[in-house]
Amino acid sequence: MQVQSMHFKARSGQKLADVRLQQNLKILSQRWTVGRTQAIAELDDFEGTRDEAVARRNRALANLDVWLERFEQAASARGTKVLWAETPEEASRLVVEIARRHGVRKVTKSKSMVSEEMALNRHFEAAGVQVVETDLGEYILQINDNEPPSHIVAPVVHKSKDEVSDLFARVHQRPRLTDIPQMTREAREFLRPHFLSADMGVSGGNFIIAETGSVAVFTNEGNEGLCTVLPPKVHVAVTGIEKVLPTLEDLATVARLLPRSATGQSISNYFSILTGPRAPGEQDGPEHMYVVLVDGGRTGLLGGEFQDMLRCIRCGACMNHCPVYQKIGGHTYGWVYPGPMGSVLTPAYQGIEKALDLPQAATMCGECHVVCPMKIPLPDLLRKLRERQLDRGLRPWRERAGLALWGFAAHRPALYRPLTRMASRVLRWIGGDAGRIRSLPMSAGWSEFRDMPAPTGPTFKERWARRPR
Amino acid sequence: MRVALFITCLVDVMRPEIAESSVKLLESAGCTVEVPMSQTCCGQPGFNSGDTATARDLARKFLAEFEHFEYVVTPSGSCGGMIRHHYPRLFADDPDLLNRIDALAARTWELTAFLHDVLKLRALPGRFCGEVTYHDSCSGLRELGVQAQPRALLALNPEIRLTEMKDARACCGFGGTFSVKYGNISSAIVDEKIERIHASGAPCVVLGDLGCMLNIEGRLRRTGDTTTRVLHVAQVLAGDVPAQEA
Numbered sequence: 209m210q211v212q213s214m215h216f217k218a219r220s221g222q223k224l225a226d227v228r229l230q231q232n233l234k235i236l237s238q239r240w241t242v243g244r245t246q247a248i249a250e251l252d253d254f255e256g257t258r259d260e261a262v263a264r265r266n267r268a269l270a271n272l273d274v275w276l277e278r279f280e281q282a283a284s285a286r287g288t289k290v291l292w293a294e295t296p297e298e299a300s301r302l303v304v305e306i307a308r309r310h311g312v313r314k315v316t317k318s319k320s321m322v323s324e325e326m327a328l329n330r331h332f333e334a335a336g337v338q339v340v341e342t343d344l345g346e347y348i349l350q351i352n353d354n355e356p357p358s359h360i361v362a363p364v365v366h367k368s369k370d371e372v373s374d375l376f377a378r379v380h381q382r383p384r385l386t387d388i389p390q391m392t393r394e395a396r397e398f399l400r401p402h403f404l405s406a407d408m409g410v411s412g413g414n415f416i417i418a419e420t421g422s423v424a425v426f427t428n429e430g431n432e433g434l435c436t437v438l439p440p441k442v443h444v445a446v447t448g449i450e451k452v453l454p455t456l457e458d459l460a461t462v463a464r465l466l467p468r469s470a471t472g473q474s475i476s477n478y479f480s481i482l483t484g485p486r487a488p489g490e491q492d493g494p495e496h497m498y499v500v501l502v503d504g505g506r507t508g509l510l511g512g513e514f515q516d517m518l519r520c521i522r523c524g525a526c527m528n529h530c531p532v533y534q535k536i537g538g539h540t541y542g543w544v545y546p547g548p549m550g551s552v553l554t555p556a557y558q559g560i561e562k563a564l565d566l567p568q569a570a571t572m573c574g575e576c577h578v579v580c581p582m583k584i585p586l587p588d589l590l591r592k593l594r595e596r597q598l599d600r601g602l603r604p605w606r607e608r609a610g611l612a613l614w615g616f617a618a619h620r621p622a623l624y625r626p627l628t629r630m631a632s633r634v635l636r637w638i639g640g641d642a643g644r645i646r647s648l649p650m651s652a653g654w655s656e657f658r659d660m661p662a663p664t665g666p667t668f669k670e671r672w673a674r675r676p677r
Numbered sequence: 678m679r680v681a682l683f684i685t686c687l688v689d690v691m692r693p694e695i696a697e698s699s700v701k702l703l704e705s706a707g708c709t710v711e712v713p714m715s716q717t718c719c720g721q722p723g724f725n726s727g728d729t730a731t732a733r734d735l736a737r738k739f740l741a742e743f744e745h746f747e748y749v750v751t752p753s754g755s756c757g758g759m760i761r762h763h764y765p766r767l768f769a770d771d772p773d774l775l776n777r778i779d780a781l782a783a784r785t786w787e788l789t790a791f792l793h794d795v796l797k798l799r800a801l802p803g804r805f806c807g808e809v810t811y812h813d814s815c816s817g818l819r820e821l822g823v824q825a826q827p828r829a830l831l832a833l834n835p836e837i838r839l840t841e842m843k844d845a846r847a848c849c850g851f852g853g854t855f856s857v858k859y860g861n862i863s864s865a866i867v868d869e870k871i872e873r874i875h876a877s878g879a880p881c882v883v884l885g886d887l888g889c890m891l892n893i894e895g896r897l898r899r900t901g902d903t904t905t906r907v908l909h910v911a912q913v914l915a916g917d918v919p920a921q922e923a
Contacts, residue, residue: 217859220859220861220862221861224861224862224865531847531848531850531866532859532862532866534866535862535865535866536862568854568855568858568859569855569858569859569862570852570855571815571848571850571851571852571855571863571866572725572815572852572853572855573815573819573848573852574815574816574819574820575815575819575846575847575848577819578819591724591725591727592727593727594725594726594727595727595728595729596727597727598726598727598728599727603726603727607726607854611722611723611726611728611731614718614722614723614731615723615728615731615734615735617717618686618717618718618720618731618735619717619734619735619738621714621715621716621717624717625714628686628689628690631690632690635690644895644898646899651857652860653856653857653858653859653860654856654857654860654895656860656861657860657861657863657864657896657899658856658860658864658867658892658895658896658898658899659894659895659896659898659899660891660895661691661891661894661895661898663690663691663692663693664691664692664693664694665693665694666693667689667690667693668684668688668689668693668696668697668712669684669689669712669714670693671693671697672696672712672714673714
């Protein structure tokens with residue numbers, strides 16, 4: 209997927225002015241923050257579980273190469289073919305090649321964010337293979353001219369029910385429905401024939417398990433089973449190399465946190481552990497199973513100051529709780545991953561210079577770090593990206609000059625005191641009787657939207673110096 | 678008890694009366710307050726803009742100015758968070774300095790946490806009467822755990838009625854330079870905060886950080902609300918609240 213993050217400012221303006229989007233986002237942020245709070249309260253020891261999960265993810269990342277090789281051995285032993293891709297494009301080529309080899313004409317697809325990194329649907333279409341998204345949210349986006357997802361768990365969260373009603377009526381050529389169960393039934397009617405006629409199913413993989421060679425998938429709609437187990441000859445799972453867990457025990461620990469943090473569910477409606485193709489005597493499963501493991505910039509984070517980011521389990525809690533995401537939605541971020549985790553991943557995977565706004569467009573309120581089940585210090589990582597931007601001369605000259613002036617003055621108390629005295633006087637004079645400044649030429653971004661309350665009197669240091677002792 | 682006041686750059690210039698209220702509160706509890714006059718800024722603007730070198734230099738300056746005091750108290754959660762939470766990380770590679778920074782960080786307190794947790798304040802030096810709602814500033818809340826202390830202190834005055842707003846812990850949208858770089862997003866966030874302040878019915882919002890204060894007050898006034906008051910918790914606790922103008 210092409211990075212569009214350079215248009216952040218223009219897009220955020222459009223999104224803020226979109227009244228319907230603002231209503232949709234408000235509903236989301238309320239529902240999901242409350243849901244998570246209730247769901248984690250069910251755990252006897254949420255903090256303990258979290259510490260344990262963090263330790264287990266760290267253990268996997270500390271010897272990532274070893275666990276990945278162990279996964280490959282175990283998966284191969286069960287008949288799964290494991291393929292490695294250095295870039296998302298290479299991963300797409302590998303998947304399309306698999307489709308060619310098996311004479312595939314139609315692919316059903318379960319939700320996968322890594323496949324968005326790969327722009328897999330575009331590659332399938334270019335190769336003449338029909339691809340059908342079967343997750344309801346992804347299906348809605350696909351029939352709406354391949355719109356990109358705006359959230360990693362709820363891809364269509366930016367749309368209201370009314371917008372989907374209009375879309376279904378137009379695309380399905382049926383009478384407009386407004387009842388959600390009826391709308392869902394209609395989508396199922398359209399999807400079912402595809403499930404039955406597809407030759408290949410593509411899924412993501414929330415985790416891969418080294419000891420068993422399995423792929424673990426958490427879903428809510430049951431479409432994943434229809435893509436991977438029931439009819440198709442071939443199942444291909446695509447996921448990032450950082451998703452490996454050494455043992456099923458690790459999976460059990462992380463599974464207690466993922467749905468709770470994501471959707472506020474104790475466990476997702478469906479939870480599959482897929483191990484190898486159908487063996488002789490088995491009732492179901494694909495004839496061929498492949499796992500395509502994508503690097504896509506992940507190894508570049510190993511051993512560096514951004515390694516913590518690789519613990520991410522893609523729950524979306526950081527964006528659900530982010531005051532900025534709640535106002536601008538996911539599309540503004542301009543690539544696959546939005547919100548705080550996306551503001552770290554986009555520059556990390558796509559190049560720091562392609563996403564200059566993302567690390568800056570954060571209030572540093574710290575709520576993302578508080579809710580992250582993997583305790584990823586997102587504000588610290590964003591700050592490190594800001595540091596790199598500055599070090600590489602990627603900030604505007606006015607910002608650099610401002611910082612240099614501030615630093616110069618803050619070091620020199622003999623200069624700083626008269627400067628602040630003067631600033632106080634000037635600001636009070638501009639503020640006038642109302643005590644409010646309506647226009648700040650140097651900080652138009654502030655004064656376009658807010659007054660600046662003027663100083664209320666001489667500086668405290670002036671007063672303190674005059675205080676009788 | 679000898680306590681040094683770290684005024685903070687914004688309080689010094691924009692709301693000097695908050696430092697006076699802080700001194701009044703500390704002195705009423707028996708502290709001897711000193712104000713090192715060479716103090717400037719904790720380094721937060723540079724730190725959050727990625728200028729770590731300048732932040733480190735200012736941290737060293739802060740250390741030289743405040744190291745010899747028993748306690749350092751500051752009427753700001755974010756400056757307190759900078760010193761207690763971030764300073765030690767800036768010197769992870771310098772064990773000697775880190776020891777001294779750690780020791781000073783542990784003796785540096787946000788005002789309400791100091792009054793409540795260290796001084797165990799039982800009575801307030803001034804009077805304030807009325808209904809207020811409290812906004813939790815992000816750094817104070819999430820870096821220092823300041824949440825119960827200001828509320829417990831407000832409760833010492835039976836004439837203060839605290840009505841909680843919905844999501845008091847939600848960010849007001851200030852975020853330092855964020856409020857200037859992305860003024861439109863910032864003001865959309867503060868609008869939601871203002872909505873909740875209004876919905877609480879309290880005519881006055883009390884908080885513990887200057888950034889939030891200027892942001893909320895600035896947006897209130899710009900949108901035509903000239904009556905909702907925005908006060909620092911030190912002013913309310915000290916009873917230093919001027920009568921409202923008509």
